[in-house]
Amino acid sequence: MAAPDPVTxxxxxxxxxxxxxxxxxxxxxxxxxxxxxxFLQKTRENPMIAAQGFTVAGILLGLAASAMKSPS
Structure with missing residues (x-):
């Protein structure tokens, strides 16, 4: 069986x-x-980008608020 020719x-x-x-x-x-x-064009094409951003911002704000709360 012969070897195939190299592709050029x-x-x-x-x-x-x-x-x-x-x-x-x-x-x-x-x-x-x-x-x-x-950014605005991509958000109009796929609104889940904005929803994910709001979710991440909410989590970060919640973490910041709980970290600033003084322990009782």
Whole structure:
């Protein structure tokens, strides 16, 4: 039984160029999004992000309040 031929790429890999992916055409954003814009967009797409944030904030506030309470 003969060994399979080694696979050779069609073009050499060029690290300074983006990879060519068949069926994908990248779009370059003309204006980069700020953190606030990106956060609001992600929150609108998935409201559970905000719900989890409120839960974590509530836990932290509860821990802070119990730590500041003087022992009797």
């Amino acid at each position: 790429p069609g073009a050499p890999f060029e690290p300074s160029q983006p990879p060519v992916i068949e069926g994908f055409s990248p779009s370059i954003c003309s204006t980069p999004e700020s953190f606030k814009e990106k």
